[in-house]
Structure formats: structure tokens, C-alpha cells
Amino acid sequence: ISSLRDRITTLNSRPALDPIRIGLFGSSGAGKSTVLNTILGKHFFLPVSGMHTCTSCQVHVSVCKSRYYEAKIFLLSHEEWKEEVKNLLMLVESRHKNDETDNDLEHAIKALKAIYGEGAEEKSYEDLMKTVPEVTIPPSRVITLKKTEAQDLASELDPYIRNQDGVVNSSPQREQMQLWPLIKQVQVTLPPSDLVPEGVIFVDIPGTGDANKKRDEMWKESILQCTSIWIVADVERAIGARAHEIMVQEAINACQVGKCSDITFVVTKMDKIEVEEYVRNHQGAMGNITQHTAILETKRDLKIRKTRALKEKMMLRLPSDAEVLQKQDMVFTVSAKEYWNFTVLTREETEIPKLRDHIRKLYLDMKRNQLHDYLQEILGVFSLVQAYHSTQLSQDPPMRQEELQSCLSGKIEALKAVTTLCFSQMDGLLLKGVQSARNTHKRNIEKILM
Ligand SMILES: Nc1nc2c(ncn2[C@@H]2O[C@H](COP(=O)(O)OP(=O)(O)OP(=O)(O)O)[C@@H](O)[C@H]2O)c(=O)[nH]1
Ligand SMILES: [Mg+2]
Structure with a gap:
């Protein structure tokens, strides 16, 4: 009864259907x-x-169901920041040992410096912990922005998200910009639109290929949480880039051990295809081809090549009936x-x-699967309730262990008898076969040798 109660409580407390998570992975600038x-129908919203x-x-x-554009900027907790300071200081220490500079050190x-001001890198951990930060850190560790217009939110959000390397410090948004080392994650919600369904969360991941190792590895932690993994590649780097190979392998891994059931390859910047270059690369192509045709031909060619390559790699590691392999459109x-x-x-x-x-289809497929699992669980609970109910109301007293034991032994004995009979019939025929082989083998061998 208590296990039944637990299952019903879990069913009840689970939000009807979990959101689907689409992660965008790819090199920086892809x-x-x-x-x-553009998918969201906003020309400039997230910084690019x-x-x-x-x-x-x-x-x-x-x-989500709100008429506001909202953002929540989550900062590292005090404890997390203390750990981070220790790690940052360790990197600074390495400067004295190795006498060399690298991007992680920078x-x-x-x-x-952004948090504690000039000379912070020369201070000890204890001194830094006593130093008053140059930025205002809200005690809740969350900054909330709420606007009625997309552009207003975009411009307020920009300094929190945009990488601040090389930015002049006299900017009016200096205070927000300086918070970057403390920012863990940003969550943005938009009012409902016809373009994307509610229940889809896009995760824009900082690009890989960065000189900063920590930032570069962040994507590997997030990939396992995604239900759909998009590998985004600039058309000029779409074929043969090692970074994409690694991403595809990590995505396949996420299908095996994570939540992923879709891998999509998105080639961007198709407008960059130049006619001259296309003609030079395609020996059979006519010189008077238009850019429009060159782009369409390249699109077709890329789709075939990338789909084939993706499928081959998936088939090496996934079962042939894996959901991810059944998708019509992958590229x-x-x-x-x-x-x-x-x-x-x-x-x-x-x-x-x-x-x-494609997003709507992914959304529907995943919701259908989730609904199916949910209903299966409800059916399971119902049948258990029914079984419990019928044993409780049954006129006959429940069978005792000894009765069950003797009933089971009887059945096993009956099974043994049938098996013995079956084998004895087979034995008879086999023995007959052996006997006839013995009688005829000499004759047959002689016939072959003659
Ligand atoms: N020609 C062309 N340029 C594009 C297209 N899409 C993006 N770009 C440009 O590519 C550059 C990089 O775009 P982003 O969207 O910032 O790239 P990202 O992958 O988010 O980069 P990170 O945030 O550093 O990981 C920008 O200058 C964009 O304007 C496109 O379809 N065509
Ligand atoms: Mg970006």
C-alpha cells in the first residue's frame, strides 16, 4: 500500500509534462x-x-504565459564564489612558478580585477575575502529584469551576457559588465508567440574553441541534460572540422546515457557561398551559374553528405531501431x-x-512519448489497485505459503513428467537414427570411394 501511495504521489506532483530542452552547441562565431x-522572430535580441x-x-x-519579457540572472552563491576565488588564485600563483602567461591566467x-579592482591579483585569499567588492552583489544572488518590450530587455540584458574582453571600462553599463565572473546562468522568458511552442527551452551555450579552457569545456557538462542536441556550424567549416566530430561523438554518448533523442546538424550562413568559388570547386558547373543556384546546389549537396556521415556514426554506436536514427530531417x-x-x-x-x-515536431514527438509513459504508469497503478481490491474483497481466504508451495511442487512434477515423455520419444527416434547410420555407413563410404 505504501509503495502504491508513493507512486500516486509522484504521479500527482510531477508537472504534467516536462519541458523539452534544445541545446545549441558549436564553435564560437558559428x-x-x-x-x-531568428527562430524567435527577433532580429537582435541575444547579443551576437x-x-x-x-x-x-x-x-x-x-x-511562457506572461505578457512581459523577463530575465533572471543567477549568480554564484557565496560558497561557490569562495571556491572560484581559490581556483583563480591558484592560476595566478602558477604565473610566479612558470613565468609565462596564458589565456587562462589572463x-x-x-x-x-572585475570584482575587487586593480591589484586584486596580488592579494592573498584572506585579504580578498576582507576586501569590499567593487560591484553590488544582491543578497538573493538573483537579478531580475522585467520589460514590456523585447528591445528594452535586450539592451538591459546585453552587458550581463556579452563577453567583456576588451571592453572600455568607462561604459555607462560598467557596473553590470563587471559582474561577469559571478554569473552562473541566465534565464529569459518571452510572451507566447506562434513561432515556438510553450514547453520548449532553448539553451544557448557559449561557443567552443575559446582560448579559455574552463569556458571551452562547459558544453560537455550541459549536453547530457538536452533532449535535442543541435550542432551548429558555419558553412565554411561544415565539413571535416575536428570540433564537430567531437561534438557528434558527445551527442551520441548523450543518446546512450543522457536524455537526448534527437541530433540535428545546423549549417549556418549559407548566404556566404560565392559563385566563383563554387564554380572552381565543382568542375562540371557552368560559369554563368547564379549565386542563388550555387547556394541551392550546395544546400542539397551538404544535406546528403552530412546526413550520410551522421547516420554512419550513429549506427556504429546505437541500435538500429534507436529513435534518433528514425528522424527524417537531420541536417x-x-x-x-x-x-x-x-x-x-x-x-x-x-x-x-x-x-x-522541426521544433514543433520535436516537441510533439517528445510530448507524445512523455504522455505515453505517464499513461503507462497510471495504468500500472490502476491494475495494482484493482488487484489489491480484489484480494481484499475475495470471499476465499488468501492462500498460505505452504499451500502455494505444494501447488508449485505439483506443477513442477507435472512439468517434469511431460518433459521426460517428450525426451523419451525423441531418444527413441534418435537411437533409431544412430542404429541405421551404423548399419549403412560402411556401405555408403564404399560407394563414395569406388
Ligand atoms: N553572413 C552571415 N553572417 C551571419 C549569419 N548568422 C550569423 N552571422 C554572423 O556571425 C557572427 C557570429 O554570430 P553569433 O550568433 O554571435 O555566433 P555564436 O555562435 O553565438 O558565437 P559565440 O556566442 O561566441 O559562441 C555575427 O557577426 C553574425 O552576424 C548568417 O546567416 N549569414
Ligand atoms: Mg552566442
Whole structure:
């Protein structure tokens, strides 16, 4: 009864259906934040940059039933920050030992300076803990922003998310910018829209390939939590990049041990295909080909090649009936730039609408699976309740252990008798066969040898 009660309580307390989590992984500058902005129908919302690594922390974006654009910026707890300071100081210490500078060391010095001011890297841990931070840290460790317009939220949020390397410190948003070493995660919610369903959480992950090791490894921790993994690659790096190979292997691993049931490859910046380059790379191509045709041909070619490569890799490590292998569309070739400008491609050809359909399909598939599991559990509970009920109301007293034992022994004996009979019949026939082989083998061998 108590186990039944536990199962019903769990069923009851579980939010009807868990949200699905789509993680965007890829090298820095691949266009992850831009694709996400475009899917959300916002030209500039999350910060993007072509100059240097842009997104500095994980940003979760979802749609919810509110008319406001909201963001929650979660900071490291006091204990977590103390640990971080110890780690940063250890890196600074290594400078004295190795007498060399590297990017991790530079990052550590910048982080300490941002919070404790000039000369922080020269101080001891104890001294730093006594130093009053130059930034205001809210006691709740959460900063909440709430706006009625997307652009207002975007501009207030920008200094918290944008990587602050090389930023001039006289900026009016200096105070917010300096908080970056403390920021753990940002959660953004948007009002409902027709473009993406409620219950989908996009996770924009800082790009890999960064000089900073810690930032570079962050994606590996997040990948196991994703229900759908998107590997985002610039068209100029879409084929043969080692970074993507590693991501595909980690994504397949996430299908085996994590929550993932979908791997999608998104090739970005299709508008960058140049006609001259296309003609040079394709010997059979005509010289008078248009850029439009060159892009469409490249899209088709990339889809075939990447789908084949992805499937081959998946098949090596996953069972042939794995859900992730049954997907129709695995590769999308998009252009966010053309979605807004449409100088060469139509909106359909940019594949942004197709990517939105893909999300809706993923959402429906996953919800269907979750609902199926949920109903299975309800059915299980019902049948247990029914079984319990019928034993409680039964007129006959419940069978005792000895009765069960003797009933079971009787059945085993009966089974033994049938098995013996069955084998004795087989034995008879086999013995007959052996006898006839003995009688005829000499004759047969002689016939063969003659
Ligand atoms: N030509 C072209 N440029 C694009 C397209 N999409 C993104 N970009 C540019 O690529 C650069 C990098 O884009 P981001 O969206 O910041 O890249 P990211 O992957 O989020 O980078 P990190 O945040 O550093 O990981 C920006 O200058 C974008 O304007 C596209 O479809 N076409
Ligand atoms: Mg980004």
C-alpha cells in the first residue's frame, strides 16, 4: 500500500509534462545566438558578434504565459564564489612558478580585477575575502529584469551576457559588465508567440574553441541534460572540422546515457557561398551559374553528405531501431541573414521556417512519448489497485505459503513428467537414427570411394 501511495504521489506532483530542452552547441562565431534570435522572430535580441567570442554564459530561453519579457540572472552563491576565488588564485600563483602567461591566467586576473579592482591579483585569499567588492552583489544572488518590450530587455540584458574582453571600462553599463565572473546562468522568458511552442527551452551555450579552457569545456557538462542536441556550424567549416566530430561523438554518448533523442546538424550562413568559388570547386558547373543556384546546389549537396556521415556514426554506436536514427530531417542549411534581408534566397529557402516546424515536431514527438509513459504508469497503478481490491474483497481466504508451495511442487512434477515423455520419444527416434547410420555407413563410404 505504501509503495502504491508513493507512486500516486509522484504521479500527482510531477508537472504534467516536462519541458523539452534544445541545446545549441558549436564553435564560437558559428551563429548560434543569431539562429536562435531568428527562430524567435527577433532580429537582435541575444547579443551576437563577429569580432570576438560573444556569449559568455549559458542562456536559457523559453516562452511562457506572461505578457512581459523577463530575465533572471543567477549568480554564484557565496560558497561557490569562495571556491572560484581559490581556483583563480591558484592560476595566478602558477604565473610566479612558470613565468609565462596564458589565456587562462589572463582570464583569472581579469575576473579578480572585475570584482575587487586593480591589484586584486596580488592579494592573498584572506585579504580578498576582507576586501569590499567593487560591484553590488544582491543578497538573493538573483537579478531580475522585467520589460514590456523585447528591445528594452535586450539592451538591459546585453552587458550581463556579452563577453567583456576588451571592453572600455568607462561604459555607462560598467557596473553590470563587471559582474561577469559571478554569473552562473541566465534565464529569459518571452510572451507566447506562434513561432515556438510553450514547453520548449532553448539553451544557448557559449561557443567552443575559446582560448579559455574552463569556458571551452562547459558544453560537455550541459549536453547530457538536452533532449535535442543541435550542432551548429558555419558553412565554411561544415565539413571535416575536428570540433564537430567531437561534438557528434558527445551527442551520441548523450543518446546512450543522457536524455537526448534527437541530433540535428545546423549549417549556418549559407548566404556566404560565392559563385566563383563554387564554380572552381565543382568542375562540371557552368560559369554563368547564379549565386542563388550555387547556394541551392550546395544546400542539397551538404544535406546528403552530412546526413550520410551522421547516420554512419550513429549506427556504429546505437541500435538500429534507436529513435534518433528514425528522424527524417537531420541536417538543416540556414541563413539568418537572408531571412531578414532576402536578397538572394526566399524566406522558405533560408530554412528558418523549416527549423521552426522541426521544433514543433520535436516537441510533439517528445510530448507524445512523455504522455505515453505517464499513461503507462497510471495504468500500472490502476491494475495494482484493482488487484489489491480484489484480494481484499475475495470471499476465499488468501492462500498460505505452504499451500502455494505444494501447488508449485505439483506443477513442477507435472512439468517434469511431460518433459521426460517428450525426451523419451525423441531418444527413441534418435537411437533409431544412430542404429541405421551404423548399419549403412560402411556401405555408403564404399560407394563414395569406388
Ligand atoms: N553572413 C552571415 N553572417 C551571419 C549569419 N548568422 C550569423 N552571422 C554572423 O556571425 C557572427 C557570429 O554570430 P553569433 O550568433 O554571435 O555566433 P555564436 O555562435 O553565438 O558565437 P559565440 O556566442 O561566441 O559562441 C555575427 O557577426 C553574425 O552576424 C548568417 O546567416 N549569414
Ligand atoms: Mg552566442
